[in-house]
Amino acid sequence: MSTYAELRQQAEAAWRAVESPPRPRVAVSLNTSSIAVGAEESLAALRSEVERRGLVADVAVTGDTGLSYEEPVVEVAWPDGRRILYRRITADMVPRLVEEVLVKDGMAPELALAVASGQARDGVPELTSLDFWKVQTRRLMANCGVIDPENIDHYIARGGYEGLAKALEGMSQEEVIKEVSDSSLWGRGGAAFPAGRKWDFLRTAKRTPKYMICNADEGDPGAFVNRVLLESDPHGVLEGILLGGYATGASHAFIYIRHEYPLAFHRLNAAIQQAREKGLLGEHILGSDFSFDMEVVRGAGSYVCGEESGLIASVDDDRGMPRIRPPYPAQSGVFARPTNVNNVETYAYVSSIIRHGAAWYRELGTEQNPGTKMFSLSGHVARVGILEVPFGTPVRVLLEAAGGVPDGRALKAIQAGGPLAGLLPARFIDIPLEPEAFREQGAQMGGGGIVFVDDSVCVIDLDVMVGHFVEDESCGRCTTCRGGTQRMVDILERIAAGGGRESDFERLQLLGRTIPYANCAHGQAAPTIMLNTLEHFTEEYRQHVLEKRCPARVCKGLIRYEVVRESNGLQEAADICPTRAVVQEAGRWRIDQALCIKCDACREVAPEAIEVVDALVPVAERG
Amino acid sequence: MLETEATLEIKHLISDLKPGDGDLLAALHRVQERFGYIPKDAIGVVARQLRLSEARVYGAITFYAEFRLTPPPETGVSWCSGPACWLKGSARVRDVLEAVLGIRMGESTPDNRVGLHLGQCNGTCECAPMLWVNGRVQGRLSVAEAIRLARELKGETETPP
Numbered sequence: 037m038s039t040y041a042e043l044r045q046q047a048e049a050a051w052r053a054v055e056s057p058p059r060p061r062v063a064v065s066l067n068t069s070s071i072a073v074g075a076e077e078s079l080a081a082l083r084s085e086v087e088r089r090g091l092v093a094d095v096a097v098t099g100d101t102g103l104s105y106e107e108p109v110v111e112v113a114w115p116d117g118r119r120i121l122y123r124r125i126t127a128d129m130v131p132r133l134v135e136e137v138l139v140k141d142g143m144a145p146e147l148a149l150a151v152a153s154g155q156a157r158d159g160v161p162e163l164t165s166l167d168f169w170k171v172q173t174r175r176l177m178a179n180c181g182v183i184d185p186e187n188i189d190h191y192i193a194r195g196g197y198e199g200l201a202k203a204l205e206g207m208s209q210e211e212v213i214k215e216v217s218d219s220s221l222w223g224r225g226g227a228a229f230p231a232g233r234k235w236d237f238l239r240t241a242k243r244t245p246k247y248m249i250c251n252a253d254e255g256d257p258g259a260f261v262n263r264v265l266l267e268s269d270p271h272g273v274l275e276g277i278l279l280g281g282y283a284t285g286a287s288h289a290f291i292y293i294r295h296e297y298p299l300a301f302h303r304l305n306a307a308i309q310q311a312r313e314k315g316l317l318g319e320h321i322l323g324s325d326f327s328f329d330m331e332v333v334r335g336a337g338s339y340v341c342g343e344e345s346g347l348i349a350s351v352d353d354d355r356g357m358p359r360i361r362p363p364y365p366a367q368s369g370v371f372a373r374p375t376n377v378n379n380v381e382t383y384a385y386v387s388s389i390i391r392h393g394a395a396w397y398r399e400l401g402t403e404q405n406p407g408t409k410m411f412s413l414s415g416h417v418a419r420v421g422i423l424e425v426p427f428g429t430p431v432r433v434l435l436e437a438a439g440g441v442p443d444g445r446a447l448k449a450i451q452a453g454g455p456l457a458g459l460l461p462a463r464f465i466d467i468p469l470e471p472e473a474f475r476e477q478g479a480q481m482g483g484g485g486i487v488f489v490d491d492s493v494c495v496i497d498l499d500v501m502v503g504h505f506v507e508d509e510s511c512g513r514c515t516t517c518r519g520g521t522q523r524m525v526d527i528l529e530r531i532a533a534g535g536g537r538e539s540d541f542e543r544l545q546l547l548g549r550t551i552p553y554a555n556c557a558h559g560q561a562a563p564t565i566m567l568n569t570l571e572h573f574t575e576e577y578r579q580h581v582l583e584k585r586c587p588a589r590v591c592k593g594l595i596r597y598e599v600v601r602e603s604n605g606l607q608e609a610a611d612i613c614p615t616r617a618v619v620q621e622a623g624r625w626r627i628d629q630a631l632c633i634k635c636d637a638c639r640e641v642a643p644e645a646i647e648v649v650d651a652l653v654p655v656a657e658r659g
Numbered sequence: 660m661l662e663t664e665a666t667l668e669i670k671h672l673i674s675d676l677k678p679g680d681g682d683l684l685a686a687l688h689r690v691q692e693r694f695g696y697i698p699k700d701a702i703g704v705v706a707r708q709l710r711l712s713e714a715r716v717y718g719a720i721t722f723y724a725e726f727r728l729t730p731p732p733e734t735g736v737s738w739c740s741g742p743a744c745w746l747k748g749s750a751r752v753r754d755v756l757e758a759v760l761g762i763r764m765g766e767s768t769p770d771n772r773v774g775l776h777l778g779q780c781n782g783t784c785e786c787a788p789m790l791w792v793n794g795r796v797q798g799r800l801s802v803a804e805a806i807r808l809a810r811e812l813k814g815e816t817e818t819p820p
Binding site for chain 2: 068072257259263294335338355370412416420615634635
């Protein structure tokens with residue numbers, strides 16, 4: 037059995053080869069976002085190109101830099117310590133990168149994104165000066181895109197498992213929990229419950245065995261911060277779970293990961309295997325009396341399994357339907373034994389809190405909410421990506437980092453925290469990223485997903501989309517959630533179809549009050565976005581219901597496509613139309629309204645000839 | 660139940676999984692990975708191995724969106740239902756896929772050549788709006804591109820007669 041000091045020494049030797057490589061090292065960022073745009077092909081192309089040209093260079097893999105908008109990102113590290121990031125290196129760009137950078141020892145500034153270490157050169161800026169980067173403080177993400185996530189030595193060499201060693205060597209269970217409590221770390225999954233208190237519930241529970249569960253079922257559409265941690269720094273999560281196990285007396289952990297994250301599933305399993313081999317998991321960890329093991333459970337597509345009691349039911353071989361509480365998991369969780377459930381990011385933060393101390397944690401953020409938080413940015417922004425900022429940072433800073441709203445559009449709304457958390461109009465752009473600020477507005481900050489919405493969007497259309505989601509994902513146990521979400525969708529769809537009634541305002545409010553009489557967070561929060569939009573976009577609702585008009589010209593019952601001009605593009609429009617609704621009669625083009633499904637394809641190919649108009653024009657305005 | 664070659668294979672596939680150990684999802688995943696779906700005969704085998712009722716196994720299969728009880732289509736088109744895709748026009752992409760293929764979300768064509776599946780956001784939102792065609796991302800689709808893709812999958816020519 038190796039001691040931590042021995043493990044660290046071996047690991048540092050391995051890491052030196054990365055930090056100051058003996059020869060150029062080209063590392064492809066392999067993560068879900070980069071693979072979607074061809075990073076695996078880039079990696080294969082790099083390997084074959086380096087071999088074909090007989091170059092003295094290593095080809096390697098790293099995790100996610102968070103710069104999704106520039107994927108595939110490739111890093112070239114030089115023996116002199118320079119590290120340059122290159123952007124959008126798809127397989128077809130690889131020969132050029134190899135030629136200009138590796139063969140000619142050049143910078144290739146047109147391909148470069150930033151200098152990750154070293155001085156800005158040839159017009160290539162330093163990474164820390166990029167708009168997307170300069171607002172960040174990377175603690176949780178310190179290893180993301182830096183280490184090879186499938187190499188445990190990289191994690192250890194950069195201080196990994198130091199916190200665990202420290203706890204096992206000289207901290208009692210209570211001292212570990214006190215450190216976590218002193219930091220005031222709270223759960224990152226959305227409920228914001230203090231982690232230290234939760235752990236103390238489990239520690240004082242009488243029955244054994246006790247279980248730790250890591251909730252990696254990041255199901256909120258538009259949230260992908262946990263994915264980045266799991267894919268890019270899995271050991272950080274493992275170490276936090278181990279510390280939780282030590283502090284609470286648990287002996288086994290389940291990491292419950294959603295079906296949609298196969299790469300994270302693979303990397304977690306690889307990490308667990310490596311940790312076992314190093315004696316960091318299993319019997320007598322690092323020679324101590326502490327024994328602990330863990331396994332990964334793969335979900336199969338169910339949003340409510342992200343709710344802790346639904347997740348426990350799912351691990352228990354049941355349908356993943358949330359259970360009635362109490363009993364709470366700390367009393368009766370998985371297999372009816374005491375259980376603690378925390379989010380991925382919560383566990384990952386514990387690793388560095390024990391290593392650096394609670395005071396370090398509290399150096400950033402606000403008095404009430406110290407620390408940092410990861411956020412994923414998507415929707416109508418120029419740059420999709422993942423970043424980490426201190427609590428209290430205004431949402432505006434994130435929008436600016438993301439390059440603002442593109443295409444000359446204006447911001448209409450901010451949707452933070454997934455479909456249950458809420459939607460705030462653009463005027464809240466300076467709201468600080470803290471749970472209390474969102475709660476005051478009848479919304480939630482949530483788990484880290486932020487979706488920016490521009491003014492091309494119709495809020496009723498958006499409510500229909502969210503309504504379908506919450507209806508679909510209701511487990512069906514509670515009547516108000518099951519039936520209420522169905523009624524909500526019915527009414528919203530009727531409004532969008534042009535059948536809105538004045539009484540609908542009251543009906544929707546009533547549903548908003550009734551649906552939350554449900555057992556779990558799903559039903560309790562299902563009408564949140566609808567209620568937010570009713571409050572903040574009353575005028576838009578009024579226009580739909582009373583004037584039968586969709587100002588964004590989106591709702592299908594309230595618009596028509598019309599040929600407004602003859603154009604050569606109309607033949608193409610007719611060809612592309614999936615329902616053959618663009619027809620020519622007596623030499624004139626028109627749209628057959630009975631066939632048209634309002635898919636917009638005709639206008640896409642012949643924008644000069646086709647317009648969307650209000651379907652129902654008030655009598656007074658008719659010519 | 661009579662043992663067939665298939666049930667023997669399933670038995671072997673899940674022989675290391677234990678009752679009361681939280682292994683049901685793992686068992687179902689293994690079966691589906693092997694066959695592409697969960698054959699009816701597997702339900703009994705899994706139930707016996709994990710000492711659960713067949714109803715409970717069946718209940719789990721139908722609860723989770725990713726398990727299927729029928730063979731998968733030749734080409735599975737998974738449509739991303741996430742918000743970033745939606746903001747960039749995925750609802751229209753869905754409309755045209757359904758219109759061209761003549762099926763609704765969750766269905767397959769009668770010859771089982773193409774199927775539509777409702778996918779969940781995995782955070783590759785820079786590709787919005789996107790589809791997974793047999794697991795491979797096809798992103799930043801215009802409505803016209805989605806129509807052409809659907810026609811191609813259906814085996815139609817670019818311009819219908």
